[in-house]
Amino acid sequence: MIPQTLKPYVIGLDLGGTNSVFGIVDSRGDIKATTAIKTQAYDNVEDYVKASIEALNIIIDQVGGIENIKAMGIGAPNANYYKGTIEFAPNIAWAHSCCVPLAEMFSKELGVPVAITNDANAAALGEMNYGVARGMKNFIMLTLGTGVGSGIVINGQMVYGCDGFAGELGHVIMRRDNGRSCGCGRTGCLEAYCSATGVARTAREFLSTSDMPSLLREYKPEDITSLEVSIAAGKGDELAKKVYDFTGEMLGEACADFAAFASPEAFVFFGGLTKAGDLIMEPIKKSYDEHVMPVFKGKAQFLISGLDGSSAAVLGASAIGWDIQE
Amino acid sequence: MIPQTLKPYVIGLDLGGTNSVFGIVDSRGDIKATTAIKTQAYDNVEDYVKASIEALNIIIDQVGGIENIKAMGIGAPNANYYKGTIEFAPNIAWAHSCCVPLAEMFSKELGVPVAITNDANAAALGEMNYGVARGMKNFIMLTLGTGVGSGIVINGQMVYGCDGFAGELGHVIMRRDNGRSCGCGRTGCLEAYCSATGVARTAREFLSTSDMPSLLREYKPEDITSLEVSIAAGKGDELAKKVYDFTGEMLGEACADFAAFASPEAFVFFGGLTKAGDLIMEPIKKSYDEHVMPVFKGKAQFLISGLDGSSAAVLGASAIGWDIQE
Numbered sequence: 262m263i264p265q266t267l268k269p270y271v272i273g274l275d276l277g278g279t280n281s282v283f284g285i286v287d288s289r290g291d292i293k294a295t296t297a298i299k300t301q302a303y304d305n306v307e308d309y310v311k312a313s314i315e316a317l318n319i320i321i322d323q324v325g326g327i328e329n330i331k332a333m334g335i336g337a338p339n340a341n342y343y344k345g346t347i348e349f350a351p352n353i354a355w356a357h358s359c360c361v362p363l364a365e366m367f368s369k370e371l372g373v374p375v376a377i378t379n380d381a382n383a384a385a386l387g388e389m390n391y392g393v394a395r396g397m398k399n400f401i402m403l404t405l406g407t408g409v410g411s412g413i414v415i416n417g418q419m420v421y422g423c424d425g426f427a428g429e430l431g432h433v434i435m436r437r438d439n440g441r442s443c444g445c446g447r448t449g450c451l452e453a454y455c456s457a458t459g460v461a462r463t464a465r466e467f468l469s470t471s472d473m474p475s476l477l478r479e480y481k482p483e484d485i486t487s488l489e490v491s492i493a494a495g496k497g498d499e500l501a502k503k504v505y506d507f508t509g510e511m512l513g514e515a516c517a518d519f520a521a522f523a524s525p526e527a528f529v530f531f532g533g534l535t536k537a538g539d540l541i542m543e544p545i546k547k548s549y550d551e552h553v554m555p556v557f558k559g560k561a562q563f564l565i566s567g568l569d570g571s572s573a574a575v576l577g578a579s580a581i582g583w584d585i586q587e
Numbered sequence: 588m589i590p591q592t593l594k595p596y597v598i599g600l601d602l603g604g605t606n607s608v609f610g611i612v613d614s615r616g617d618i619k620a621t622t623a624i625k626t627q628a629y630d631n632v633e634d635y636v637k638a639s640i641e642a643l644n645i646i647i648d649q650v651g652g653i654e655n656i657k658a659m660g661i662g663a664p665n666a667n668y669y670k671g672t673i674e675f676a677p678n679i680a681w682a683h684s685c686c687v688p689l690a691e692m693f694s695k696e697l698g699v700p701v702a703i704t705n706d707a708n709a710a711a712l713g714e715m716n717y718g719v720a721r722g723m724k725n726f727i728m729l730t731l732g733t734g735v736g737s738g739i740v741i742n743g744q745m746v747y748g749c750d751g752f753a754g755e756l757g758h759v760i761m762r763r764d765n766g767r768s769c770g771c772g773r774t775g776c777l778e779a780y781c782s783a784t785g786v787a788r789t790a791r792e793f794l795s796t797s798d799m800p801s802l803l804r805e806y807k808p809e810d811i812t813s814l815e816v817s818i819a820a821g822k823g824d825e826l827a828k829k830v831y832d833f834t835g836e837m838l839g840e841a842c843a844d845f846a847a848f849a850s851p852e853a854f855v856f857f858g859g860l861t862k863a864g865d866l867i868m869e870p871i872k873k874s875y876d877e878h879v880m881p882v883f884k885g886k887a888q889f890l891i892s893g894l895d896g897s898s899a900a901v902l903g904a905s906a907i908g909w910d911i912q913e
Binding site for chain 1: 724725739741742744746747748749750751752753754755756758759760761762763771772773840843844845847848849850851852878880881882883886887
């Protein structure tokens, strides 16, 4: 048997509401083999795990057997790192209840350690292991997608907090008066402004409160998503650019507060919004410089994820495996 | 020689603008011997350290010699933990420049490891070693004094950030529009509202914008400090109580944001304002419950420091000594 420390691969599982994508990954982030199943084609978690193992066994054989696998990491919604469970996941039929012990179930079948955390924490671990945060001990990952997620690394460790749910930076309050309603039931959250849906809301607001000409006026307001805003901005549309300015300004203000907390060496951004490149990154940096406490000025880098979007989630999940302490 | 691990004491130095107080402390937080010198009676740092060592040698002898001392911790303004320096401390004549290598200077004279950090971080380490945060891995210390300081513990470790200056929670922005000016040069900081001076400002504002009767109207506005507010509140003065409600409400909102970051098991409060007891703690807890993200509700304790105010700073400084990794 190969000594534990020499096992060259980890398994990553990106568990989404539709697909469950598995990858076997080496320490440099090369995906050696991959497979997938439909997340909700199974009536219960036992059948889901059984189908997963059947699919996994084929790719495990391709890399020389389970002896070559150090551990498995799972990135999943509503995941509790400490308990190894998924709790009340609204979009996964077999995980509506508390608590599905998914890590233990996989570990029992595979005979390797298994850990689970949410997608944004997985993304942060992915950047730390394979991406732009390699070698960093203190950084904050912000995922700008349907929501705003975050993964925080301090002293080289993920921040899970007392309950496994720390790092909900999409839900710090940015507008204490007349804030937008947020999916979490409160108002004024960062996510309500700086997620993809927040960007679309901002565009609709700007269209209805100004007479500025804009390509976005060709759409019905309810048909505008962050994609239309992105396309319009790419064509030089001034109103669309203002939407990015507004979004970046708020992200910069939020990061200034995060610096007062953790003084990170970098903020790493991931997700659809980052495709706008400088259109979003420049306003973020400008606003940060304007708002951050003087002692922190000029210390943090602002980076875009170094991982390929299509494989980032599996890489992030696999990185949880490297992070397991034995 | 006694093996390193059996050395029973650490030295703590509470380095203030007026006095430098030294204590020799055991692992339970009992102060075995104490001495002090005037911080600014010396023209330069060399003379300051020389005088310190002369004073220290007497109490070191009282505990059986330097063989019994594991390490020394220093709590000081503008301290950089990573570099072991004091940088641009406005209130200490011999530390106006960058950078006074105080840790190294003491270490060279004493022959034991020496570490330095700011007062609020020292306070957090004090609570973790001897106070109400014993055994906690994730908590946030908030010191409510002339300013609002903070010390953050995550995964059982102090958060120093990339530069040694993390944990400036007094300078997160609580009012983004028309915020009060803050000593840091910005506006709307938590400190501008919830420090002792912030509380006095709130009282003056409430007096000038309402006709509510109040014992505080007996003073000239410029003579009102947090002490007068505290005395009035203690006598049941409604306006003074409203000042505490306002202050507690904002602290609760701030803690709700901090929970989204770190999900701590406790918030620990220290400093003059905590002497108001339930008058300040109840509004904090009520506001926190109203504002925190549902997933974190009911998880964090709200505690008042367990350390005696007069010795807390020396105990905190000494705790830095226990924290040194060898």
